[in-house]
Amino acid sequence: MAAKEAGGRDKHALFEQWALPHKDYLYSACLYLTRSKDEAEDLFQETYLRAFRFFHQFMPGTNCRAWLLTIMHNAFKNRYPQRLRAARTVEFDEAEYAYEKKLLEDGEGNRDNPAELLLSRVVDGEITEALRALPEEYRTTFLLVDVEELSYDEAAVVLGCPIGTVRSRLSRARRLLHKALFTYARERGYTGGDQSVTKTGTRS
């Protein structure tokens, strides 16, 4: 079934059926990408309105969420020029060095606590905070694959880059995120030695 034909039959109903169920995923992506509630709401609305106007271009049977994220990513790039986005971006090496340095200064560079247990103790808000602190290109790639659950191929289409770039950015994003969360865990006094949380009131 061609998208145009489907759209002509009942565009409004099909949009409701295919596009709107992804609204939470799309809103989350807007939120993590812009790191601002107001900007996220504007980007969210602009994305859906664009999608509605160009719904005849959507190919039924393909991933509607990936299609919406492509529109969102383009809208985001249009809203924030490269120069502005670059100002928000921290070079990977610089970011990684800062994390490594902090870990060593804290005397935790040997990572004697089991990371899995530590990570299980950080709360969602801390993950969100760490995610929003990632440089944009890593944050976007992480969002698409680990939050929006796109395949590597779909993420490459959304970002307009080779799949190898997706793989390397994702590796770096996860590495940075892991270090950030590890730091949170230590700063808040979480330990991996037992299932309890030593910092009072942080987590039950």
Next chain:
Amino acid sequence: MTCEAYREIVAAHVDGMLNPTEQGAAEEHLRVCPRCQGLFAEESHLRTALSARSLVVPVPIAVEQRLRQALTAEREPLPPWWERVPTLRLQPRLIVGFATVGLLLVVLLPHLFSSFSRQDAFTLAIKEYQAATASQISFPYQTDDPQALATSLNRSGQLDFETHVFDLRAAGYRLKGGQIVNINGHPVALVLYEGEDGPIVCLRQQGIAPPMPVNAKGMNGKYLYTQAGYTFSLTQLPDHFCTLLSRMPRETFEQRLAMIPAA
């Protein structure tokens, strides 16, 4: 595989997204590199930890309502064009102006596309009438038989249409003869009749008849028109048009024409 190369693909390794060749090389590297083993473990832990969480943030109700209102506005059909052009609706004089221009165009277009103007056509016809009745035109095809004259004219090879010569003998007219004259570069069959009410000249030429003036009178597919003491009868035929002219009053000429048998 180097550590640096492995760091670029560790995510794909954890996700099982490497091809068999890369997978083999990665596993080979991990067997000899404790540091990258730790890296693989870290990313695996992170993946496990995150998969148990939901980082998806629900859309706030107010935001969703705003979106649905915007989508509804997109769905509203557009009003008719005349309601979207307030100037047309509010200024009826503009509509009258457009209508007038349109009417003028309809009236003037036939003039613009006519082979020649009405004034030229009638003036030229009068000149031919005057020349024919003043014996300024010789008539090589002199015969009293309309059919024989028509045959001679058609056989001349000078006409680009099939002409016909009216038989006015029943109306008291005598056929004087015919000639092929040139008007504005076009061959025209000219036939002269004589009767008690004066001569009648018939001109037949290819093309479209000039537009009739507003005071012309229509009669059985013909148009009667009077100008400068001459009365014209124009008839548009499939491949040419026929002009009959005389100095009779219109009413008299009308009676004579009623006696002409159909071609």
